[in-house]
Amino acid sequence: MIRVLAFAGARDAIGTAELDLALDGPTTARALLARLCAAHPRLAPYASSIRLAVNGTYAAWDDPVADGDEVAIIPPVAGG
Amino acid sequence: MPRVDPPRVDLVDSTVAIDPVVSAVSRPGAGGVALFVGVVRDEADGRAVTLLEYEAYRPMALAEMHRIVDEIQRTDPEVRVAVTHRVGALRVGDVAVVCAASAPHRGEAFAACRRLIDEIKARVPIWKREHGPEGAYWVGWRDARCEPGGHGHEPGHEHGHGHGHEAGDDEPKERP
Numbered sequence: 375m376i377r378v379l380a381f382a383g384a385r386d387a388i389g390t391a392e393l394d395l396a397l398d399g400p401t402t403a404r405a406l407l408a409r410l411c412a413a414h415p416r417l418a419p420y421a422s423s424i425r426l427a428v429n430g431t432y433a434a435w436d437d438p439v440a441d442g443d444e445v446a447i448i449p450p451v452a453g454g
Numbered sequence: 455m456p457r458v459d460p461p462r463v464d465l466v467d468s469t470v471a472i473d474p475v476v477s478a479v480s481r482p483g484a485g486g487v488a489l490f491v492g493v494v495r496d497e498a499d500g501r502a503v504t505l506l507e508y509e510a511y512r513p514m515a516l517a518e519m520h521r522i523v524d525e526i527q528r529t530d531p532e533v534r535v536a537v538t539h540r541v542g543a544l545r546v547g548d549v550a551v552v553c554a555a556s557a558p559h560r561g562e563a564f565a566a567c568r569r570l571i572d573e574i575k576a577r578v579p580i581w582k583r584e585h586g587p588e589g590a591y592w593v594g595w596r597d598a599r600c601e602p603g604g605h606g607h608e609p610g611h612e613h614g615h616g617h618g619h620e621a622g623d624d625e626p627k628e629r630p
Contacts, residue, residue: 382581383595450594453580
């Protein structure tokens, strides 16, 4: 099981701030985003602007995601 | 009582005090302190702005700000930097972020302060929802179908190209 956190526009698109997701086995950040977009079609149009963070650090698309991880959907940031 | 040093990195949900950020970088060998104060502006790309709602992925935002501070100080060991960012509902004129950098001389201090705010804007997981007469939307959140080449938008009315919607920005904007 992984915990997925969604912020800002991504939260609005999927309709919740947090969800738990069961993994069949180890996966990658890229595959996880594809799965999230398939499950939440309102997120899909924004996929090219989204980054994922795994356990509080930006993930490269080939980085592994495994059981117990906290994955955050990071829309384009706008601090400052 | 021992003096408690002000934090080098902070995320607060009420008024940002500037002095503690300056104090966090002040030391006897620093002859220059550069300061950047980001303030909520009353317009973005020609739209009136009445309110900005900031939110953060708090643990990662703090960690990312610490990483930025460490990177800058590793590049120039004579520099010290500190930042306090605010989240929550901010109105026009409210301070959203304060960045300070100290160095023996002003050149390094200005450069480090500039790098600090630029990295914060590019990397720290903080978002803002802009409220105005035209409604509310998340700054920078854009649908790939609205990219240039998709359906047409008037210049200056794209929803979010990363830059151009910042509160308290330091860059003059080109106007149509």
